[in-house]
Amino acid sequence: xxxxxxxxxxxxxxxxxxxxxxxxxxxxxxxxxxxxxxxxxxxxxxxxxxxxxxxxxxxxxxxxxxxxxxxxxxxxxxxxxxxxxxxxxxxxxxxxxxxxxxxxxxxxxxxxxxxxxxxx
Amino acid sequence: xxxxxxxxxxxxxxxxxxxxxxxxxxxxxxxxxxxxxxxxxxxxxxxxxxxxxxxxxxxxxxxxxxxxxxxxxxxxxxxxxxxxxxxxxxxxxxxxxxxxxxxxxxxxxxxxxxxxxxxxxxxxxxxxxxxxxxxxxxxxxxxxxxxxxxxxxxxxxxxxxxxxxxxxxxxxxxxxxxxxxxxxxxxxxxxxxxxxxxxxxxxxxxxxxxxxxxxxxxxxxxxxxxxxxxxxxxxxxxxxxxxxxxxxxxxxxxxxxxxxxxxxxxxxxxxx
Numbered sequence: 001x002x003x004x005x006x007x008x009x010x011x012x013x014x015x016x017x018x019x020x021x022x023x024x025x026x027x028x029x030x031x032x033x034x035x036x037x038x039x040x041x042x043x044x045x046x047x048x049x050x051x052x053x054x055x056x057x058x059x060x061x062x063x064x065x066x067x068x069x070x071x072x073x074x075x076x077x078x079x080x081x082x083x084x085x086x087x088x089x090x091x092x093x094x095x096x097x098x099x100x101x102x103x104x105x106x107x108x109x110x111x112x113x114x115x116x117x118x119x120x
Numbered sequence: 121x122x123x124x125x126x127x128x129x130x131x132x133x134x135x136x137x138x139x140x141x142x143x144x145x146x147x148x149x150x151x152x153x154x155x156x157x158x159x160x161x162x163x164x165x166x167x168x169x170x171x172x173x174x175x176x177x178x179x180x181x182x183x184x185x186x187x188x189x190x191x192x193x194x195x196x197x198x199x200x201x202x203x204x205x206x207x208x209x210x211x212x213x214x215x216x217x218x219x220x221x222x223x224x225x226x227x228x229x230x231x232x233x234x235x236x237x238x239x240x241x242x243x244x245x246x247x248x249x250x251x252x253x254x255x256x257x258x259x260x261x262x263x264x265x266x267x268x269x270x271x272x273x274x275x276x277x278x279x280x281x282x283x284x285x286x287x288x289x290x291x292x293x294x295x296x297x298x299x300x301x302x303x304x305x306x307x308x309x310x311x312x313x314x315x316x317x318x319x320x321x322x323x324x325x326x327x328x329x330x331x332x333x334x335x336x337x338x339x340x341x342x343x344x345x346x347x348x349x350x351x352x353x354x355x356x357x358x359x360x361x362x363x364x365x366x367x368x369x370x371x372x373x374x375x376x377x378x379x380x381x382x383x384x385x386x387x388x389x390x391x392x
Contacts, residue, residue: 079342081340081341081342082306083299083302083303083305083306083337083341085340086302086337086338086340086341087295087298087299087302087337089340090298090333090336090337090340096340101339101340101341101342102342103305103306103309103310103311103341103342103343104309104342107309107311107342108342
């Protein structure tokens with residue numbers, strides 16, 4: 001299943017859904033890098049509102065993606081991490097490292113537009 | 121009076137004294153033989169279990185134990201006689217006994233072995249610990265209810281949440297606190313959470329670990345945490361323990377914390 005990536009000005013938006021396979025997320029990583037390479041977008045919001053759980057694999061890939069995209073000069077914000085997900089991530093020690101986070105998509109976009117970010 | 125008579129009199133006096141001790145001690149005493157047959161009980165036993173002395177003497181000691189122990193009791197004695205491995209003799213242990221009316225009694229039982237000229241007996245000292253058990257249960261229940269005493273997370277301003285921690289923070293409580301903090305941050309769409317620890321008596325490695333966890337969790341949701349109210353001795357301990365709070369936004373007082381929150385959310389406090 002291909003995960004759609006939406007573009008709004010200089011910002012890219014993508015949303016992760018519950019029925020995500022390991023394959024999907026790796027594909028998404030590649031697609032994101034390609035699109036950012038092509039368009040030179042300066043911001044990316046990955047919304048995870050609908051995820052009830054984030055396992056260590058996914059959290060690693062997300063951190064990795066953020067780092068890769070950062071190299072391309074694009075700021076990443078992960079938005080909508082659920083309280084339960086945050087608790088689980090802490091427990092498994094998989095806290096998203098060096099990734100900016102926002103409460104929801106709106107905040108995420110605001111952060112990128114304002115250029116003032118909260119470091120995680 | 122001859123010396124011998126005098127000695128015999130002292131002996132019988134001594135016996136009477138020992139008998140009086142046996143009859144008047146608060147703890148129950150049961151003496152059984154190698155087969156487990158009760159030979160002698162003191163009045164404390166009859167009072168505790170509700171039996172007459174005559175109902176117990178000659179019976180197997182199993183009469184005083186709950187069924188699950190009773191079925192094993194013969195093998196307990198046999199094992200000891202065969203192997204010499206002491207599982208209870210010389211030690212004490214807490215277990216459940218059974219009164220005449222079948223009500224369970226919490227007791228502390230210690231068993232000693234006595235050997236008078238090759239004649240082997242076991243002496244069980246029974247202490248009623250029902251009261252202590254009850255007290256333990258109450259303490260446990262109170263501890264639990266203390267834990268449940270909620271520490272509310274309050275929405276202080278549009279996107280500012282305040283949580284004032286009071287009392288000691290252990291692992292169990294910390295989990296609840298973090299959960300509540302996160303849920304409130306999420307439902308209030310807060311961008312800043314103020315965590316005030318003025319009411320936390322001791323800040324040690326453990327408490328600091330929980331606080332850092334709370335900070336990390338809130339950050340994952342996209343809220344910044346301001347830690348306020350760490351007292352001077354707390355600050356001293358934290359640095360001495362080598363706990364790194366560099367990355368955490370700390371402020372001395374709640375007041376300063378609120379100011380900082382307003383600054384972060386782009387609001388201004390003016391005095392009139």
